[in-house]
Amino acid sequence: MPNMRFKHRILFSVLNIFLLVNNVISEDTEVYKGKYLGKINSYHHQVTGDIYAVDEYTFLLTNFNYDGNGADTFFWAGASNRPGPQGFIVPDEYGKTNVLDRYFNKDFTLTLPDNKKITEIKWFAVYDLSSQNTFGDVYIPEEFEPPTTQKISRLTSHSHDVESETIEIIDAKTIKISQFTYNGGGKDTYFWVGLGPQPSSKGTKVPDEYGYLDPLRTYSKEDIILQLPGEWTIFEIDWFSIFDVESKQNYGSVIIPDGLNVPPSLVKVVPHTNALPNCFQLHKDIQVSWEIFGPQITIQLAGQVAEDEYMAFGLSAAENKSEMIGSDVAIAYIDGYLGYATDYNITAKAPCGKVLGQYKGVCKDELLGGIDNNQLHTAVRESGINIITYRRTLISSDPGDKEYPIEGSSYVVWAIGRLNHNKEPMFHDVYPKGNVQIELNRKEKESNCFAFTRTHESFREPWDKSQIFDRTIRTFTAILGPSAGKRGYQGITGMTSTGLAWYVNGYLIPELWLRRGLTYAFKVYGGNNPHSAETYHPFIITDEPHGGFDRLSEEAQKKVRVLAGVEFTRRGQPRPTAAGPLCIARHNGRDRRLDDDFPTFKKFNRSLVFSCDEGEPAILEVTPNTTWPDVVYYNSFTHANMGWKIHIVDSYTSASRSLPSIQMSVQTVIVMCAFAIFAAL
Numbered sequence: 001m002p003n004m005r006f007k008h009r010i011l012f013s014v015l016n017i018f019l020l021v022n023n024v025i026s027e028d029t030e031v032y033k034g035k036y037l038g039k040i041n042s043y044h045h046q047v048t049g050d051i052y053a054v055d056e057y058t059f060l061l062t063n064f065n066y067d068g069n070g071a072d073t074f075f076w077a078g079a080s081n082r083p084g085p086q087g088f089i090v091p092d093e094y095g096k097t098n099v100l101d102r103y104f105n106k107d108f109t110l111t112l113p114d115n116k117k118i119t120e121i122k123w124f125a126v127y128d129l130s131s132q133n134t135f136g137d138v139y140i141p142e143e144f145e146p147p148t149t150q151k152i153s154r155l156t157s158h159s160h161d162v163e164s165e166t167i168e169i170i171d172a173k174t175i176k177i178s179q180f181t182y183n184g185g186g187k188d189t190y191f192w193v194g195l196g197p198q199p200s201s202k203g204t205k206v207p208d209e210y211g212y213l214d215p216l217r218t219y220s221k222e223d224i225i226l227q228l229p230g231e232w233t234i235f236e237i238d239w240f241s242i243f244d245v246e247s248k249q250n251y252g253s254v255i256i257p258d259g260l261n262v263p264p265s266l267v268k269v270v271p272h273t274n275a276l277p278n279c280f281q282l283h284k285d286i287q288v289s290w291e292i293f294g295p296q297i298t299i300q301l302a303g304q305v306a307e308d309e310y311m312a313f314g315l316s317a318a319e320n321k322s323e324m325i326g327s328d329v330a331i332a333y334i335d336g337y338l339g340y341a342t343d344y345n346i347t348a349k350a351p352c353g354k355v356l357g358q359y360k361g362v363c364k365d366e367l368l369g370g371i372d373n374n375q376l377h378t379a380v381r382e383s384g385i386n387i388i389t390y391r392r393t394l395i396s397s398d399p400g401d402k403e404y405p406i407e408g409s410s411y412v413v414w415a416i417g418r419l420n421h422n423k424e425p426m427f428h429d430v431y432p433k434g435n436v437q438i439e440l441n442r443k444e445k446e447s448n449c450f451a452f453t454r455t456h457e458s459f460r461e462p463w464d465k466s467q468i469f470d471r472t473i474r475t476f477t478a479i480l481g482p483s484a485g486k487r488g489y490q491g492i493t494g495m496t497s498t499g500l501a502w503y504v505n506g507y508l509i510p511e512l513w514l515r516r517g518l519t520y521a522f523k524v525y526g527g528n529n530p531h532s533a534e535t536y537h538p539f540i541i542t543d544e545p546h547g548g549f550d551r552l553s554e555e556a557q558k559k560v561r562v563l564a565g566v567e568f569t570r571r572g573q574p575r576p577t578a579a580g581p582l583c584i585a586r587h588n589g590r591d592r593r594l595d596d597d598f599p600t601f602k603k604f605n606r607s608l609v610f611s612c613d614e615g616e617p618a619i620l621e622v623t624p625n626t627t628w629p630d631v632v633y634y635n636s637f638t639h640a641n642m643g644w645k646i647h648i649v650d651s652y653t654s655a656s657r658s659l660p661s662i663q664m665s666v667q668t669v670i671v672m673c674a675f676a677i678f679a680a681l
Contacts, residue, residue, distance in 0.1 A: 043135055057112050070100065070135060072129045092110065117146075175240065192206065196238055214433050217591065229453070270451060274287075279446075288313055290440065297440070311388070343364065346363075348360050353551045370400040371397075373401055394406065404440060416429060426498060462486075466601070477525070478502050478524050484595045511645045518624075524620055525617050527580075528580055564620055631647055
């Protein structure tokens with residue numbers, strides 16, 4: 001096992017450094033590659049190149065050449081006075097110990113085996129074992145100090161309770177602040193870096209630990225890791241500060257020492273050239289640029305997004321703040337080779353659907369009786385970045401569209417989210433918490449945009465999948481709650497989310513196990529107000545995973561088998577039968593963008609506040625029979641992707657043999673159910 005873990009570490013290092021050496025930046029900028037050891041001394045077979053120490057264990061070879069004609073040639077290192085047979089093989093850039101092939105001006109990294117350190121060797125060579133000849137070598141200087149994480153001082157506190165433990169410079173672009181505290185009392189406060197003897201207003205924003213450029217939230221003894229934006233490195237700044245731009249006050253800061261011996265950054269810089277004169281960085285991963293010419297405005301959205309994600313941008317519903325509900329936005333995405341920048345109105349924080357015969361939610365203008373005034377100009381995906389340009393008139397003939405003002409500042413809204421299986425925008429994952437103001441018709445063209453950066457993000461495991469497998473349970477209680485982040489509904493099901501999900505017996509979308517021939521009752525608290533686009537969710541069971549039966553076309557409805565929760569009128573119109581009073585769990589003032597920080601659903605659930613309307617729940621009774629499929633799904637009648645699986649079995653005994661997760665006891669279910677419902681009353 002240790003050898004396997006070490007091989008994984010090698011491959012991980014190689015992958016990340018490949019990102020480093022393939023950075024695309026201007027030719028005039030010198031890329032920091034680590035501590036320079038020198039040129040390889042060339043003796044035979046055209047061996048040449050430069051070598052750097054990346055960290056304690058890793059070399060970076062640049063412009064390396066070797067003609068490949070050696071008989072038994074390897075990368076070789078040792079602690080003797082000069083290269084010779086007393087040494088060991090250094091695995092190649094793929095972690096293999098094969099005889100070396102030909103290299104031509106290649107850049108790559110090599111990691112010493114068995115956790116050996118560069119300080120433990122005296123030389124590195126290209127060495128032929130059969131002839132015992134050195135084709136090229138480089139010597140490690142005495143008392144050599146390879147790059148490593150450097151600790152500097154703590155933040156010097158001036159106000160607003162700013163404090164920290166020792167700050168660490170992890171690499172050329174990464175700063176770690178341990179036990180960071182800030183009371184959140186500033187008006188326009190950011191992480192801030194710049195040049196000069198002390199912090200000043202002539203600085204640059206640093207995105208927070210989630211990539212946002214919003215004013216800082218409250219922190220209480222938190223460990224955070226920050227990444228310098230764009231092409232900035234630690235060698236180009238003199239100080240780091242918690243700085244309020246409006247009052248020009250430094251709440252706390254630290255001086256960055258010169259000449260820090262830190263590893264090069266593993267971040268890949270992906271520059272993007274804006275074709276339009278004005279540009280505003282909305283988030284680390286999205287920027288908007290624009291130009292007003294005559295009666296039209298041209299807008300370009302550039303975002304580092306996944307292929308199944310959309311970018312949203314538009315004018316706020318309110319003139320004095322950024323407000324999503326009532327806003328006029330473009331939903332921009334690329335599907336294959338086709339680009340889209342579709343005109344949408346947002347009337348509720350819910351997917352578009354009919355509420356008492358009228359469309360409400362995030363709906364295309366065309367569905368609301370308007371027209372799509374956005375004219376797509378170009379759409380391209382390059383290096384993982386979607387670049388979509390569209391035009392529209394400043395003053396639209398569509399009454400649902402807002403006028404783009406040419407005087408003063410405008411409040412805007414933006415978001416990044418996933419598209420569902422029908423290419424419709426679902427609940428956004430990335431969005432601003434505060435107000436965003438942009439002056440569209442600037443007299444002087446201005447840009448605060450910077451290059452995109454990409455890191456190798458470690459995969460975060462979804463929360464454990466809950467399963468209710470208990471032959472004694474005949475009653476289930478279903479309420480509403482947040483779908484949580486990517487570790488919640490999205491991680492568990494692999495599907496997009498509407499923002500709300502079913503909590504059954506206190507669990508987030510648990511898989512249920514029901515036996516054929518037995519009768520079960522679902523007590524439903526999903527909201528019974530059909531005027532609400534957000535909180536009207538009758539409970540249904542069907543044979544397809546998405547739900548949202550009411551939103552389907554008649555043709556699509558015919559392909560779905562409804563097993564419970566819907567009856568049909570004489571005219572064949574579907575009508576839900578299980579819509580009870582609303583019982584819902586909500587965030588207790590906490591930023592929902594931080595949901596993924598909770599290690600378990602149990603801890604996340606404890607942070608929520610439950611509230612319930614008065615009234616008796618709707619009761620949905622079901623008796624699975626032999627005609628039911630082995631797997632069915634509970635969901636919402638009105639919205640897609642809110643529930644999950646129900647396993648239908650002939651006997652619990654046979655089903656238990658293949659049960660992959662925990663079995664819930666009766667006592668556990670009762671306790672969690674009581675917590676979810678009655679503690680809120």
